[in-house]
Amino acid sequence: MFWCFYASTLSVWICNFCRFKLQILITFYGMNMNFRIPVSRLAAFTLGLLLAAAQAQAADNENDLPVVLVIATGGTIAGVQEDPDDPERYRAGTLSADQITASVPALTEHAVIEAEQFSNIPSPQIMPADWLRLSRLVTERLQARDDIAGIVITHGTDRMEETAFFLHLTVDSDKPVALVGAQHPATHRSPDGPANLLAAVRTVASPEALDRGVMLVMDERILSAREVRKDYPRVGGFAQGQIGVVGHDGPEFLYRPSRPHTHRSGFKLTDNTTLADVDMLITYSGGMGPRYDTLPAGIVLATTGSTCEESLALQVIARKGVPIVAAFPTGQSVRRLRPIEESAPEWVREPCARLADDPRWEGRWIFPLPARVLTPQKARILLMLALSQSNSRDELEEIFQRY
Numbered sequence: 001m002f003w004c005f006y007a008s009t010l011s012v013w014i015c016n017f018c019r020f021k022l023q024i025l026i027t028f029y030g031m032n033m034n035f036r037i038p039v040s041r042l043a044a045f046t047l048g049l050l051l052a053a054a055q056a057q058a059a060d061n062e063n064d065l066p067v068v069l070v071i072a073t074g075g076t077i078a079g080v081q082e083d084p085d086d087p088e089r090y091r092a093g094t095l096s097a098d099q100i101t102a103s104v105p106a107l108t109e110h111a112v113i114e115a116e117q118f119s120n121i122p123s124p125q126i127m128p129a130d131w132l133r134l135s136r137l138v139t140e141r142l143q144a145r146d147d148i149a150g151i152v153i154t155h156g157t158d159r160m161e162e163t164a165f166f167l168h169l170t171v172d173s174d175k176p177v178a179l180v181g182a183q184h185p186a187t188h189r190s191p192d193g194p195a196n197l198l199a200a201v202r203t204v205a206s207p208e209a210l211d212r213g214v215m216l217v218m219d220e221r222i223l224s225a226r227e228v229r230k231d232y233p234r235v236g237g238f239a240q241g242q243i244g245v246v247g248h249d250g251p252e253f254l255y256r257p258s259r260p261h262t263h264r265s266g267f268k269l270t271d272n273t274t275l276a277d278v279d280m281l282i283t284y285s286g287g288m289g290p291r292y293d294t295l296p297a298g299i300v301l302a303t304t305g306s307t308c309e310e311s312l313a314l315q316v317i318a319r320k321g322v323p324i325v326a327a328f329p330t331g332q333s334v335r336r337l338r339p340i341e342e343s344a345p346e347w348v349r350e351p352c353a354r355l356a357d358d359p360r361w362e363g364r365w366i367f368p369l370p371a372r373v374l375t376p377q378k379a380r381i382l383l384m385l386a387l388s389q390s391n392s393r394d395e396l397e398e399i400f401q402r403y
Contacts, residue, residue: 066149066205068111069141070197072097073134073163074121075156077193079185090185092156093120100154103186104194111149111205116141123156123163123181128275128384131166135269142173150176150204152217154197157181157230157237160216164225165378168214169385169403170269171262176209178217179225183235192219192235199246206251212243213261220246224257229331229375240331259403267385276387280380282329289313298383301326301368302376308352315344318366323387323396327371327379335370337397369393369400 072078074093078100081090095103097115107113118134119126138151155163164179171177180200182193200217203209214225218238227241244253260266276297281290283303289310290299295317303326306314318324326335344365349356371379379400386399 065108065110065112067114067145067147068107068150068152068201068205069114069116069148070097070101070152070154070201071116071118071134071137072100072154073119073123073126073130073156075123075154075158075160075181076185077154077156077180077182077197078120079182079187081185081187084187087184087188090187092122092185095186096120097154100186100193100197104197106198107201110198110202113201114148118153121156123159126156126159126163128166131163131170132269132273132275134163135167135170136271138167138177139170139172139269142171142175142177148175149207150178150209152197152200152204153177153179154193155179155181157183157218157233161225161228161230161238161375162377162381164214164216164228166381166385168225168261169265169267169382171214172268174211174263176204176206176212176215177262178204178209178215178222180217183233183237195220202246203244203251208251208253211256211262212253213257215243217246222246222251222253224255226257226259226261226378227331227373265403267388273388275384278380278384278387280376282376283307283310290317292317295320295322297387298322299324300371300376300380300383302329303327304329308355311348311352312355312358312360314368315363315366316360318368319363321391323383323391323393324366324368325371325379325383325400326368327374327376329376331371331373331375331378334372337370337401338367340367340393341365369396371400 076092078095079090079092080094081087083089097117101107101113101115118137141151142148160179160181167177178200180196182191182196184191186193196218199220203217203222216223216225216228216238219236221242222244223238224241224243228238229240231237231239243255244251278298278300279296280300280302283301283306287307287310290313299322301324314324342364344361374382382400382403386396390396
């Protein structure tokens with residue numbers, strides 16, 4: 001307090017010097033002693049004291065802020081245009097984690113920012129092996145350091161919802177994790193990445209974000225990783241699963257995910273965890289069904305219904321022990337779980353009278369497992385993790401009902 005008072009008093013004296021252009025008379029311990037001190041020296045001394053006080057105050061403020069780790073993976077948010085006149089021509093994954101965070105000075109008003117580079121690639125190049133490494137890294141950072149309030153992951157938007165859902169099921173911590181991206185590269189005339197990154201940091205820095213699973217933060221909306229879906233490749237293109245908003249005063253949460261996630265999930269990754277090879281197919285008018293030289297460990301169908309040929313081809317595969325999951329293309333469906341039949345029901349065979357003699361009708365009729373309000377991409381991720389635990393149909397049914 002003494003130094004702050006002294007610095008303030010000296011500042012007032014300096015103003016008087018400048019106004020009246022006088023030299024200074026200092027009285028020290030009641031003794032009149034004339035010191036002719038140049039104003040410039042006293043001003044410099046005073047400004048030094050003020051700067052030291054300001055730095056001390058800044059250090060105190062920083063100590064009061066939560067620590068947020070920003071992990072960069074690449075994507076459009078780190079993209080740079082090759083042609084300034086053509087916004088579609090840019091290289092995703094160009095800027096580093098440090099460059100991205102430094103470009104948004106306002107981040108430091110809400111958190112102590114640390115940055116870490118995981119990768120720097122377009123998100124379609126992020127593979128399941130990368131999901132495993134990233135999930136282990138996030139869990140390790142959150143468990144090892146009590147001072148980290150949460151983690152923000154910068155990511156390309158093409159595969160962001162898939163990475164988010166995998167982390168939602170496997171990160172072993174109740175601390176918040178948010179993925180964030182951009183539809184415009186960093187050098188675009190109207191980049192959306194900086195505002196999205198600021199909103200994501202404010203979200204995970206909030207104590208209210210605890211135990212809400214993995215989130216996406218885009219366009220000041222907080223979206224749950226389980227339900228979020230990219231509907232179109234423009235600003236505002238992410239829909240479904242909104243659990244909150246980021247307003248003037250910070251994040252406002254409205255809901256909590258009700259299904260198991262993160263530390264509540266039964267999927268605990270180890271150094272030996274591997275992911276099953278699960279294929280994804282789409283059914284369509286005139287479809288003849290899949291043909292494999294080597295069968296996958298599982299299949300997810302993006303389907304609104306199958307042709308007779310598709311159904312018969314899939315039955316051959318299902319009878320060989322390959323689990324098949326059916327998901328509505330948009331994820332907005334709750335399909336009925338049907339038991340295995342000893343033979344094809346009449347209501348299944350009737351529309352396929354032209355194939356009445358096809359030998360593939362012989363044998364059990366194994367209905368696909370339904371994916372409940374999950375997009376096909378997310379149903380595939382859940383099946384990959386489920387098969388790391390069991391190939392039993394009963395256990396797979398329970399997993400798809402629970403998650």
